[in-house]
Amino acid sequence: MKAAKAAMAILPLSALRDFFKMEASGGILLVLASAIALIVANSGWNAHYEALLKTYATIRIGDLDIHKPLILWINDGLMAIFFFLVGLEIKRELLEGELSSLSQAALPAIAAVGGMIVPAAIYAGINIGNPESLKGWAIPAATDIAFALGVLGLLGRRVPTSMKILLTAIAVFDDLGAIIVIALFYTDQLSLTALGWAGGALVALFVLNVAGVKKTAPYILLGILLWVCVLKSGVHATLAGVALAMAIPMRGGDPEQASPLKTLEHGIHPWVAYAVLPIFAFANAGVSFAGIGWGSFVEPVTLGISAGLFIGKQIGIFGMIWLTVRAGLARMPERANWTQVYGMSVLCGIGFTMSLFIGGLAWEHAHFDAPVRLGVITGSLLSAAVGSLVMLMAARGESAAD
Numbered sequence: 001m002k003a004a005k006a007a008m009a010i011l012p013l014s015a016l017r018d019f020f021k022m023e024a025s026g027g028i029l030l031v032l033a034s035a036i037a038l039i040v041a042n043s044g045w046n047a048h049y050e051a052l053l054k055t056y057a058t059i060r061i062g063d064l065d066i067h068k069p070l071i072l073w074i075n076d077g078l079m080a081i082f083f084f085l086v087g088l089e090i091k092r093e094l095l096e097g098e099l100s101s102l103s104q105a106a107l108p109a110i111a112a113v114g115g116m117i118v119p120a121a122i123y124a125g126i127n128i129g130n131p132e133s134l135k136g137w138a139i140p141a142a143t144d145i146a147f148a149l150g151v152l153g154l155l156g157r158r159v160p161t162s163m164k165i166l167l168t169a170i171a172v173f174d175d176l177g178a179i180i181v182i183a184l185f186y187t188d189q190l191s192l193t194a195l196g197w198a199g200g201a202l203v204a205l206f207v208l209n210v211a212g213v214k215k216t217a218p219y220i221l222l223g224i225l226l227w228v229c230v231l232k233s234g235v236h237a238t239l240a241g242v243a244l245a246m247a248i249p250m251r252g253g254d255p256e257q258a259s260p261l262k263t264l265e266h267g268i269h270p271w272v273a274y275a276v277l278p279i280f281a282f283a284n285a286g287v288s289f290a291g292i293g294w295g296s297f298v299e300p301v302t303l304g305i306s307a308g309l310f311i312g313k314q315i316g317i318f319g320m321i322w323l324t325v326r327a328g329l330a331r332m333p334e335r336a337n338w339t340q341v342y343g344m345s346v347l348c349g350i351g352f353t354m355s356l357f358i359g360g361l362a363w364e365h366a367h368f369d370a371p372v373r374l375g376v377i378t379g380s381l382l383s384a385a386v387g388s389l390v391m392l393m394a395a396r397g398e399s400a401a402d
Contacts, residue, residue: 026273027150030352033278034285034377041286049286066231074283075360078276080227080241082353085272086175087245088265093172095250107321107330108169114320115170115348116141116177119312123304133301136362138181139372140308140379142354145171146277148347151384158395162333163344170317170348178354182236186361190234198229198240205247214252216260219244236361277353284356287373297378301368305355305375310382313349318342343390349383352376 040049053071060066068076094100119140127133148167152159205222213219223244231237248261296302321341324330333341359372 025150026146026277027148028154029274029278030144030147030150030281033281034352037282037284037286038377041288042290046286046288053283064228066228071283074280075357076231076237077227078279079357080238081268082241082272082276082280083179083238084223084241084245085265085268086179087242088248088261088268090172090176090242091245091248091250092261092265093169103330105169105173107324108166109173110324110329111166111317111320111345112170112173112177114316115143115174115313115345116316118316118319119308122312123308126304126307127300130300132363133304133368136301136305136359136368136372138178138185139355139359139362139376140305140312140351141174141181142178142351142358143171143174143313143348144350144352144354144380145175146273147350147352147380147384151347151350151388152344152391155388155391155395159391160333160335160340162336163340166333167344167348174348175354178358179239179242182358182361183239186358187235191232194229194233195235198226198233198235201226201229202243202247205244209247209249212249214249214257214260216248216264219248219260238357280353280357284360285352285373285377287370287377292370292374296371296374299371301371302375302378305359305372306379306382309349309351309355309376309379310346310386313351313383314342314346317348318345321345337394339390339394343387343394345387346383346390347387349387350380351383352380355380 037049040046053069055070056067057070057073058065058067120137123140124134124137127136145168148171149164152164152167201222205219205226208218208222223240226244227237227240230240230243245261248264250259250261252258252260297306318341322338325332355376356373359368359376362368362372
C-alpha cells in the first residue's frame with residue numbers, strides 16, 4: 001500500500017517500533033487497570049471505591065470556583081490531556097504523515113466512516129423504540145487505539161507493519177469523528193460569557209502561532225485558561241485539549257530547532273499511556289455484577305453497544321475496505337491478505353476508552369452506567385479475542401504456505 005510505504009519513509013523504523021511498543025505496553029496496563037476495577041467493584045471494597053470516585057475536590061481563585069467529584073476531575077481534566085495528545089497526533093498526521101494527501105488518507109478515512117456509521121445504526125436499530133436509550137447511539141462508534149494496538153503488539157511479528165499503520169490511521173479518523181460528535185451532540189446548555197472568554201483565549205493562541213512564538217510555555221498557560229473557560233461554557237472541557245493542539249507550531253524557528261508539536265507529543269505520550277488512560281480505566285470500568293444475569297446482556301443498551309462494537313465495526317470497516325480496494329480507489333496494505341484485513345477490522349471493535357467516555361456524556365444520571373460498562377466490556381473483549389484468533393490463523397496459514 002502506498003500509504004504504508006509513505007509512512008515508513010516519514011518515520012524511522014526504530015521510531016515506529018518504539019511507538020508501537022509503547023502502545024502495546026499501554027494497552028496491557030489498560031487491561032490490568034480495568035481488571036483491578038472490576039475486582040474491586042465486586043468485592044468488599046466496592047463501597048470505598050464508589051466513595052473515592054464521589055469525593056469532591058475544589059479549586060477556588062477569587063470568584064472562580066471549580067467544585068467536582070473525583071470521577072469528573074478525571075473525565076473532564078485528565079482526559080483533556082488525552083484529547084490534547086490526540087489533537088497533536090491528528091495535526092501531525094494531517095501535515096506530514098499518513099493523512100497528508102488524499103491518496104494516503106482515502107482508505108483509512110473511508111474505512112473509519114463505515115466503522116462509525118454501521119455500529120451507530122445497529123445500536124439505533126436495537127434501541128429505536130426508546131428515545132432515552134437512543135442518546136447512546138455514538139457509544140459503539142469509537143475505536144480504542146491503545147487497546148487495539150496493544151493486542152497487535154502482543155501478536156508480535158505475526159502482524160505486518162502495514163496493518164498496524166492502517167489501524168492507527170483508522171483510529172485517528174475515528175477519534176476525529178468522535179471529537180465532532182461530542183462537540184455537536186454531547187454539550188450542556190451554553191454560557192455565552194464563558195464561551196466568549198474561551199473564544200478570546202483561542203484567538204490569543206493562534207496569534208502566538210502566527211507571530212512565530214515557538215516556546216510552548218505561553219501556549220500551555222493559555223491552554224489552561226481555555227480549559228477553564230470551556231469547562232464553564234457548557235461545551236465539554238476535553239475539546240479544549242484538541243483546540244490547544246491545533247495552535248501548537250509544527251516547525252521550529254530554524255531547521256535545526258526541534259518541532260514544538262513533536263516535542264510535546266513525545267513528552268506527553270508516556271504520561272497518557274501509563275497514567276492518564278489507566279486512571280481513567282480504573283475509574284470507569286468498575287461495574288458491579290450484583291444482580292446481573294444472562295438477561296442483562298440482551299438489555300437494549302447493553303446489546304446495542306456490544307453488537308455495535310463486535311458486529312458493526314467489522315462489517316463497516318472490512319466492508320468499506322473491500323469496496324474501496326475492489327473499486328480501485330486504493331491498494332491493499334503491503335504484505336497483507338484479506339484474512340489479516342478482516343482480523344484488523346474485528347480488532348477495531350475494541351472501543352474501551354472513548355466508548356466509556358461517550359457513555360458518561362450520554363446520560364446525566366447513573367441508571368445507564370452498568371449497562372454501558374457491561375456492553376463496552378463485552379463488545380471489546382469479544383473483538384479482542386476473535387480478532388486475535390483470526391490474526392493467528394492468518395499467520396499460521398502464511399507459515400504453512402511458505
